[in-house]
């Protein structure tokens with residue numbers, strides 16, 4: 420079972436390219452500080468979505484308002500976000516190791532994402548990856564989002580497998596790998612930053628770390644398939 424954003428789909432890279440174009444079009448500085456502010460506003464809004472404080476629509480408007488530092492009315496906020504989204508969709512890319520890894524792994528695959536079903540259906544289809552996944556489960560169809568154990572257990576039920584027969588691969592150490600381990604799955608942290616040597620984070624007991632997907636087949640074989 421897989422996370423999508425920054426695991427399969429290069430969300431951050433696609434986002435950076437689209438933001439630079441969007442800020443220029445909106446007459447805003449296309450600076451690293453602007454990008455950082457947008458990413459912080461996004462992280463805060465998704466945190467509130469995961470905590471059940473916001474609906475998905477409210478979360479999207481909160482990203483805009485948090486970034487701009489003022490509250491637009493809903494129509495304006497939605498229009499601002501639509502202009503950005505059009506550029507973002509044109510910039511969508513999967514990480515270069517994804518297609519070959521999914522094609523080579525002799526396992527069934529499912530998605531468990533904290534984004535919305537409609538978005539992830541569209542993204543995975545546009546990236547040519549949707550056919551790999553027999554289950555696509557997103558936070559909008561779950562009682563609780565990751566890191567809640569019930570989200571992972573719902574994914575296992577959808578696959579018809581016990582938790583200890585399912586590995587979960589995600590880019591977030593706590594929300595993905597540690598939470599999966601705590602729910603009884605095999606937690607695998609895809610630490611893409613490790614390949615660039617920018618992070619040195621100790622890995623908690625019972626969590627497995629890979630720095631790219633090339634390391635996944637061997638790890639899964641070691642774990643007994």
Ligand SMILES: [Mg+2]
Pocket residue numbers: 422423424425426589590591
């Ligand atoms: Mg992710």
